[in-house]
Amino acid sequence: MTRECTDTRHLGKDWQVNISTERDGGALVIKTEGRIDGSNASNFQNSVEAEITTEDSAVILDFEQLNYISSAGLRVILLIAKDLQQKSKKFAICSLSTLVREIFMISGFDQIIAVHDDPGAAVSALQN
Amino acid sequence: MSDKQDRYKILVVDDEPDVEPLILQRMRRAIRSGRYEFVFAQNGIEALERLNLEEDIDMVLSDINMPQMDGLTLLEQIPKVDPNIRSVIISAYGDMENIRTAMNRGAFDFVTKPLDFQDLKHTIERTLKHLIEWREALASRDKLISIQNELTVANKMQQSILPTRFPKDTNYNIWANMEPARDVGGDFYDFFRLEDGRVGIAIADVSDKGVPAALFMMSSRTLLKGTAIGLEQPNKVLDDVNDLLYEDNDAALFVTVIYAVYSPEDGVLTYSNGGHNPPLIVHSDGSSTLLPYIGGIALGIAPDMTFPQSTVNLAPGDTLILYTDGVTEAMNADQEEFGMERFQEVFKEAPPMSSQEANQAVFNAVHAFAGDTIQSDDITCLTLFRSEAGS
Numbered sequence: 001m002t003r004e005c006t007d008t009r010h011l012g013k014d015w016q017v018n019i020s021t022e023r024d025g026g027a028l029v030i031k032t033e034g035r036i037d038g039s040n041a042s043n044f045q046n047s048v049e050a051e052i053t054t055e056d057s058a059v060i061l062d063f064e065q066l067n068y069i070s071s072a073g074l075r076v077i078l079l080i081a082k083d084l085q086q087k088s089k090k091f092a093i094c095s096l097s098t099l100v101r102e103i104f105m106i107s108g109f110d111q112i113i114a115v116h117d118d119p120g121a122a123v124s125a126l127q128n
Numbered sequence: 129m130s131d132k133q134d135r136y137k138i139l140v141v142d143d144e145p146d147v148e149p150l151i152l153q154r155m156r157r158a159i160r161s162g163r164y165e166f167v168f169a170q171n172g173i174e175a176l177e178r179l180n181l182e183e184d185i186d187m188v189l190s191d192i193n194m195p196q197m198d199g200l201t202l203l204e205q206i207p208k209v210d211p212n213i214r215s216v217i218i219s220a221y222g223d224m225e226n227i228r229t230a231m232n233r234g235a236f237d238f239v240t241k242p243l244d245f246q247d248l249k250h251t252i253e254r255t256l257k258h259l260i261e262w263r264e265a266l267a268s269r270d271k272l273i274s275i276q277n278e279l280t281v282a283n284k285m286q287q288s289i290l291p292t293r294f295p296k297d298t299n300y301n302i303w304a305n306m307e308p309a310r311d312v313g314g315d316f317y318d319f320f321r322l323e324d325g326r327v328g329i330a331i332a333d334v335s336d337k338g339v340p341a342a343l344f345m346m347s348s349r350t351l352l353k354g355t356a357i358g359l360e361q362p363n364k365v366l367d368d369v370n371d372l373l374y375e376d377n378d379a380a381l382f383v384t385v386i387y388a389v390y391s392p393e394d395g396v397l398t399y400s401n402g403g404h405n406p407p408l409i410v411h412s413d414g415s416s417t418l419l420p421y422i423g424g425i426a427l428g429i430a431p432d433m434t435f436p437q438s439t440v441n442l443a444p445g446d447t448l449i450l451y452t453d454g455v456t457e458a459m460n461a462d463q464e465e466f467g468m469e470r471f472q473e474v475f476k477e478a479p480p481m482s483s484q485e486a487n488q489a490v491f492n493a494v495h496a497f498a499g500d501t502i503q504s505d506d507i508t509c510l511t512l513f514r515s516e517a518g519s
Contacts, residue, residue: 070505073383078382079380
């Protein structure tokens with residue numbers, strides 16, 4: 001299913017973040033599209049957490065369509081990671097664009113969050 | 129809130145003696161349940177006396193034609209006692225002229241004689257509902273004003289802790305500036321002299337903005353300075369500050385930091401990076417070097433981290449620029465970012481001759497680029513200039 005996380009339509013498509021989900025084995029793959037910043041970060045977090053069911057043993061954020069993430073966005077990724085750790089669920093992100101990859105690298109977030117090239121690699125890594 | 133919330137006092141103003149027993153009889157259920165309390169006055173003068181004496185009257189129900197002071201005159205006087213009291217007028221059936229006058233003088237509604245008590249109950253309930261909403265609106269407005277006042281205080285506090293007396297030595301000088309995007313920001317810079325004659329400099333960016341970020345920024349700044357004064361190695365400073373910030377950080381806030389120690393004698397800069405944009409060095413010919421990525425994670429998110437450290441030499445005429453992503457990610461009307469390329473372009477034609485000049489050039493370029501576009505992030509820049517030998 002697809003859902004809009006914020007009502008930022010007046011700013012145009014580039015300023016929104018939308019998510020859609022699919023399941024692969026026990027993993028919930030959340031495709032994330034647009035940008036995550038201070039204006040929509042906590043809505044994004046709520047939308048993601050609302051999608052996670054007790055059956056999901058792993059959660060993967062697919063960032064292929066994510067154009068930008070601000071520090072407020074990184075913070076909610078951290079909150080999601082902490083929440084999943086508490087629920088003993090695995091967590092990874094995948095398919096980062098060059099810019100988003102750079103943001104994760106410079107901030108050092110790639111040292112504490114598993115980053116994979118694509119959803120397939122993330123799913124098989126989390127199944128092991 | 130007290131139970132005053134669902135108890136309302138209504139002042140009935142009418143010179144006809146049978147109105148009081150009639151209302152008490154027909155409204156007895158609402159009176160017994162405690163929702164309504166009725167008090168009575170015979171004319172406008174008496175009504176005003178009661179309003180002045182009893183501060184808890186919520187609503188006035190008044191006849192128009194009365195001796196001494198009529199209802200229309202009373203309507204004009206009520207707001208002077210309390211602008212938040214609502215009035216309902218009782219008029220003769222079909223007396224549109226008086227009804228219009230009453231409405232124009234601020235009556236909330238009207239009922240007609242002979243009184244239909246079912247309709248009167250509806251009218252009273254509707255008036256009280258409006259009153260409740262009005263009071264809630266007033267309360268939230270007051271709250272907003274007090275929050276805005278607090279933000280103004282927080283903004284002043286935050287600006288006041290950033291040092292503004294910039295060192296101007298014979299062989300180096302420092303300049304810095306922070307422009308917050310909202311009332312309170314999450315960026316900061318700092319510089320201080322260390323015991324061995326070297327200088328500690330820092331720039332930092334707390335995740336998110338607003339009050340929580342500002343509080344996190346305050347404690348980050350205090351911890352960094354406190355730790356830096358006791359330790360020689362920048363990376364050891366970040367190791368310690370990271371662990372201190374990590375404790376009790378349930379909100380998962382974090383701060384990216386560059387902390388460097390500069391030796392004015394020989395131009396050696398030793399720096400550590402905690403997840404921050406790499407520093408830029410502008411040379412005296414206008415070219416510039418972006419220092420390489422050395423690793424290092426934002427502070428406050430994971431315990432027991434080991435931070436990297438590197439060393440670089442500033443040549444005479446070099447300017448070190450520490451900045452936050454508010455500079456490189458400043459947007460223009462076309463939603464383009466200022467970016468590293470434009471940043472480095474600033475100095476190509478005009479290499480800076482002092483830290484102040486370099487700093488102002490950065491802000492001027494960002495302002496010119498962004499134009500009227502609303503600033504979405506704090507913009508902070510700290511510059512250190514190594515003077516030419518002997519100049």
